[in-house]
Amino acid sequence: MTMLDRLFEITNKHHEFFKYSIPLIASENVTSYLVRRFYTSDFGHRYAEGKVGKRYYQGCAFIDELEALAIDLTKKLFEVEHANVQPISGTIANMAVFFALTNPGDTIMSLSVPHGGHISHDRFSAAGLRGLNVKYYAFDNENFNIDVDATKRKVEKLEVKPKVFVLGASLFLFPHPVEEISEIARDVGAKVVYDASHVLGLIAGKQFQDPIREGADVVTASTHKTFPGPQRAVIMCKKELAKTIDKGVFPGVVSNHHIHSLAGYVATCLEMMEFGEAYAKQIVKNAKRLAESLYNLGYDVLCPDLGFTESHQVVVDVSKFGGGDKIARMLEDVGIILNKNLLPWDDVKNADNPSGIRIGVQEVTRLGMKEEEMDTIAELIDTTIKEKKSKDEIRKMVREFKSNYTTVKYTFEECPAYDFPELC
Ligand SMILES: Cc1ncc(COP(=O)(O)O)c(C=O)c1O
Incomplete structure (x- = not known):
């Protein structure tokens, strides 16, 4: 394999990985074509x-x-x-x-x-x-x-x-x-x-x-x-x-x-002038719903008395399950991508294994997910953390679920989110 083939292979694999994973990093998003x-x-x-x-x-x-x-x-x-x-x-x-x-x-x-x-x-x-x-x-x-x-x-x-x-x-x-x-x-x-x-x-x-x-x-x-x-x-x-x-x-x-x-x-x-309000409204609705679903499944989602969140983020204290690092890795292993996060009561020196995970719903919202899909994501997270099924089974469930959400919405012409387009 040439170095160039290798470069294509790495890039294609990355695209494939994200296409069939659930992207929940709060600082990322996908652009339209x-x-x-x-x-x-x-x-x-x-x-x-x-x-x-x-x-x-x-x-x-x-x-x-x-x-x-x-x-x-x-x-x-x-x-x-x-x-x-x-x-x-x-x-x-x-x-x-x-x-x-x-x-x-x-x-x-x-x-x-x-x-x-x-x-x-x-x-x-x-x-x-x-x-x-x-x-x-x-x-x-x-x-x-x-x-x-x-x-x-x-x-x-x-x-x-x-x-x-x-x-x-x-x-x-x-x-x-x-x-x-x-x-x-x-x-x-x-x-x-x-x-x-x-x-x-x-x-x-x-x-x-x-x-x-x-x-x-x-x-x-x-x-x-x-x-x-x-x-x-x-x-x-x-x-x-x-x-x-x-x-x-x-x-x-x-x-x-x-x-x-x-x-x-x-x-x-231009996209945000046309679709920004609908997109932002759905993001906040989705974040609230995901927080509520996780809370109902027994997770220590922060701020239940305040409605959990007013933004795109949901924050969960997972210290009772071994901490943010362990949980973020477990989830990555089945294709659910999010990050560990320090929480207010953590010592900054504990950044390697803080108490929390941070979840952002802006990317999955851009792919057309609504409140019902947030319930599914909460269940997939729960199934993984509580090891209710084998990793292979969960990976398959994640892949099947995500296959239905691979198109960028809230844009003038919907387009594939994770394909690596050919230019020539
Ligand atoms: C509040 C805040 N400011 C600044 C940045 C840095 O932005 P950039 O990664 O574009 O440098 C981040 C990154 O996540 C952030 O969360």
């Missing part, structure tokens, strides 16, 4: 440093038109004054914002990772690279949210006041108290940055909070989780911060900005 078509365009061979109409390379006439369209659609879809569409990932978007709004040695407020914060909000990653001193919000485990009063007291006691309050999370069940935190931030002259990476599609579909109107100064977001686009990111903000944010992106942390995927992002904006 419409979006993928633009990945293969010549845009992916070009450079466009700088801003629309002010580039450092020649040959950007149509790239300028494309980027102007991307900015315009982002502003319309999210009703914001300014958008920068150049960050190539959510982490890069956060770095750009830290670059723009802080200096090394400044303090920021973030959620710790066990409380749901993303590593880029923390000292191990983007915030640390900028040399920021990270203080954590007080967290209310019962309500799975920031404890506003305790945080206020914490901020009052800080000798050096924070410059930025980061909201938004990777483990994200309920809207954050943007209004209340913005008030605390304003009192100390700080900015509020809301990382909407996980919930951008729900915001586009108007099924989650509206961070800018609730008081956030800046919203960052990757565009490939509940927003079913290519892997990149956007930053949105009020007009008065536009220049500062743009400078943080370029020349701050982005040079080439992967223009083929920008074209795909524009196509996703």
Whole structure:
């Protein structure tokens, strides 16, 4: 077998694997053929440093038109004054914002990772690279949210006041108290940055909070989780911060900005304008139903008294079954793909085998699954964890079930989700 054959084989096997597995990673999604078509365009061979109409390379006439369209659609879809569409990932978007709004040695407020914060909000990653001193919000485990009063007291006691309050999370069940935190931030002259990476599609579909109107100064977001686009990111903000944010992106942390995927992002904006509301509504309904089904099967799904979730995520404490690592591997073995996750009461040093698993329903929803299918997924998870059948039997059940859901919906022309299309 040649190396090239090997490359095709690996890629085809990966596609086949996902086609017959149940994809429940909360940070992923599948794009439509419409979006993928633009990945293969010549845009992916070009450079466009700088801003629309002010580039450092020649040959950007149509790239300028494309980027102007991307900015315009982002502003319309999210009703914001300014958008920068150049960050190539959510982490890069956060770095750009830290670059723009802080200096090394400044303090920021973030959620710790066990409380749901993303590593880029923390000292191990983007915030640390900028040399920021990270203080954590007080967290209310019962309500799975920031404890506003305790945080206020914490901020009052800080000798050096924070410059930025980061909201938004990777483990994200309920809207954050943007209004209340913005008030605390304003009192100390700080900015509020809301990382909407996980919930951008729900915001586009108007099924989650509206961070800018609730008081956030800046919203960052990757565009490939509940927003079913290519892997990149956007930053949105009020007009008065536009220049500062743009400078943080370029020349701050982005040079080439992967223009083929920008074209795909524009196509996703058009899909979300047409289908976003229906898609986001179904995502939230499915998450609630999956949570309820698992709870009824005896699982420690977080926040039963709060309706489990208001987002695409369901979080389960599986410590009584051996922990998140063991369970995520068991499920992977039968074709149910999700991830282990630290829970608020876990020590960050326990990241290798935390108490929880995180489940996201945005991808299976995109494939047309509804509430009934969530019951089936809960039963398959239960059958696996409680070893009610052999692995081979469960694998077969997963495969048969998933065979009916391999088409991308909520797009202009439905298309295969996991085929590896031939171009030539
Ligand atoms: C809240 C949050 N912000 C940022 C990121 C990073 O995004 P990316 O993987 O696009 O860099 C993630 C990734 O999952 C995330 O959950």
